[in-house]
Amino acid sequence: MTKTQELYTIYQSHPRVNTDTRTDLKDSIFFCLKGPNFDANTFADEALKKGAAHVVSDSSVNAGKAKITVVPNVLETLQELAKHHRNMFTFPVIGLTGSNGKTTNKELISAVLSERFKTYFTEGNLNNHIGVPLTLLRIPLDAEMAVIEMGANHQGEIRDLSAICQPDFGMITNIGKAHLEGFGGVEGVIKGKKELFDYLEQNGGKVFVNGDDKLLSGLSANLNRVVFGKDGAEYFVEGSIIESSPFLSFRFSHQGEASKEIKTSLVGAYNFYNLLAASCIGTYFDVDMPKIEQALKKYIPTNNRSQLLKTETNEVILDSYNANPSSMEAAVDSLNDQKSTSKYALLGEMRELGVTTTEEHQILIDKLHRLGINAILVGNGYKLCDKKDFRWFENSIDLIDYLKDNSIKNSLILLKGSRAVAMEKVVDFL
Numbered sequence: 001m002t003k004t005q006e007l008y009t010i011y012q013s014h015p016r017v018n019t020d021t022r023t024d025l026k027d028s029i030f031f032c033l034k035g036p037n038f039d040a041n042t043f044a045d046e047a048l049k050k051g052a053a054h055v056v057s058d059s060s061v062n063a064g065k066a067k068i069t070v071v072p073n074v075l076e077t078l079q080e081l082a083k084h085h086r087n088m089f090t091f092p093v094i095g096l097t098g099s100n101g102k103t104t105n106k107e108l109i110s111a112v113l114s115e116r117f118k119t120y121f122t123e124g125n126l127n128n129h130i131g132v133p134l135t136l137l138r139i140p141l142d143a144e145m146a147v148i149e150m151g152a153n154h155q156g157e158i159r160d161l162s163a164i165c166q167p168d169f170g171m172i173t174n175i176g177k178a179h180l181e182g183f184g185g186v187e188g189v190i191k192g193k194k195e196l197f198d199y200l201e202q203n204g205g206k207v208f209v210n211g212d213d214k215l216l217s218g219l220s221a222n223l224n225r226v227v228f229g230k231d232g233a234e235y236f237v238e239g240s241i242i243e244s245s246p247f248l249s250f251r252f253s254h255q256g257e258a259s260k261e262i263k264t265s266l267v268g269a270y271n272f273y274n275l276l277a278a279s280c281i282g283t284y285f286d287v288d289m290p291k292i293e294q295a296l297k298k299y300i301p302t303n304n305r306s307q308l309l310k311t312e313t314n315e316v317i318l319d320s321y322n323a324n325p326s327s328m329e330a331a332v333d334s335l336n337d338q339k340s341t342s343k344y345a346l347l348g349e350m351r352e353l354g355v356t357t358t359e360e361h362q363i364l365i366d367k368l369h370r371l372g373i374n375a376i377l378v379g380n381g382y383k384l385c386d387k388k389d390f391r392w393f394e395n396s397i398d399l400i401d402y403l404k405d406n407s408i409k410n411s412l413i414l415l416k417g418s419r420a421v422a423m424e425k426v427v428d429f430l
Contacts (some may be wrong), residue, residue, distance in 0.1 A: 003071055004080045007056065010069075011081065014053040017137045019130070026051035031078050032058065033130065044068055075130070079164055082133030086166050091117075091143055094281070095165055097150045097158055097196050098173025099189065100327040102127065104266075104305055105173050105274050106149045111299050112282035115291035117144035124303075127151035132161050145285070153182035153352065155192040162199035170196045171208040171277060175215055176326025181354030194219055208281055210273050211235050228273075228280035237280035244269045245339045246308055246315070252279040254289075262293050265300050267308045267317050268334035270327075304424050313409040314430050315340075319416045320423035323350050325360045329367065331416050336371050340412035346426060348396065348417015349379025358384045365390065374411075379421050396425050403429040 001009075007029070011017070016028035021043045030047035032040040032055065041059035048055060048067055055068045056077055062068045071077045086093070094109065096102055103125065110121040120139040122131070127149040139146050150161040162170075175193050183189045200207055201223050209220045211229035228237040231253070239252035242261055248271050249263040264275065275296055282292040301307050307318040317338075319331055328350060335343055345368060353360050362385045368375045369388045377392045378399050393399040403426070413430055417423040 095167030348421030349381030
């Protein structure tokens with residue numbers, strides 16, 4: 001019996017996996033992961049004292065101790081255990097990746113599928129080389145559907161994550177200017193995201209594709225695919241936007257049967273394809289149309305993604321979870337389309353753009369100036385740009401200090417920026 005098989009036997013009796021001693025460890029298997037600034041091997045004994053049923057360590061210091069299995073590499077062991085568990089699944093696994101909208105798509109798709117199936121999906125943003133194995137190990141064998149989000153900031157990462165979660169179906173939300181530094185430019189992003197399609201092609205899987213996206217249509221031309229898009233192209237599922245201000249409403253159809261108008265709580269026309277993707281996948285898996293309508297109507301965005309908030313004097317579009325040139329352009333276009341007489345864009349910098357940092361921020365500034373949108377810029381990404389007549393602050397704290405004496409009132413305000421800028425802190429001062 002291999003170490004993986006031995007650990008799986010333990011896992012079957014204690015199907016909870018943990019990597020953080022600050023959380024509830026009772027009856028779980030604790031994996032001693034290491035990072036640049038920590039080594040959880042030093043917490044092995046503490047984990048057992050806090051109720052862990054077993055510990056996996058790669059430190060010889062823990063060799064021979066009761067309830068501790070010592071392995072060559074804890075992270076690799078976690079990943080192998082997750083793959084072993086995945087091989088036991090008898091239900092479909094859907095893998096998601098893309099430059100923008102991964103989490104929103106995951107939540108919409110899961111909401112729709114949950115109307116019919118016992119559906120499990122990635123919690124929060126656990127979408128990397130640690131998060132994907134943890135997600136898989138939290139899925140019981142009596143599940144009926146799994147939706148796994150996969151993120152990446154360099155080539156090869158989606159290939160490795162696909163090998164772990166082994167999706168039967170997959171979707172790339174879109175491919176844009178995200179993590180350009182790590183991917184080595186737009187062509188690197190395309191190659192990196194396409195790794196999901198490559199896996200599905202090699203393993204007989206099926207892809208869901210936005211047929212209106214020429215790049216994705218081309219990349220998936222030789223794959224077994226299910227296509228969705230705007231009305232008029234005879235796709236598997238088609239749809240159209242009915243209203244986009246302030247909230248998005250739409251309808252979709254399949255083989256001549258049309259849904260009712262679906263009024264959502266999502267802001268931004270860019271969410272149309274996210275909603276259409278969920279409608280397509282739900283339809284493919286025989287979720288009744290009224291159930292799909294119900295799930296999409298009920299969905300409320302959270303986690304600083306496409307949320308419309310009302311303060312005492314303003315309406316705020318809070319979309320500050322992250323930002324890159326593609327998502328920023330879509331958010332500004334959406335703001336421009338909103339029916340409001342006074343609009344502001346408070347925009348944090350976009351990270352991980354490498355040598356294109358100043359160029360991409362200048363493109364954004366030029367767009368804002370051209371559209372006549374009042375803007376305030378935050379972060380060093382804008383530092384070397386021609387800022388036109390826009391105010392610029394080095395960080396969100398400086399912006400807050402300014403707003404305390406220079407309040408914005410009776411306006412629609414877009415708040416967006418990369419995660420590190422934490423633009424959501426500004427909400428309380430609007």
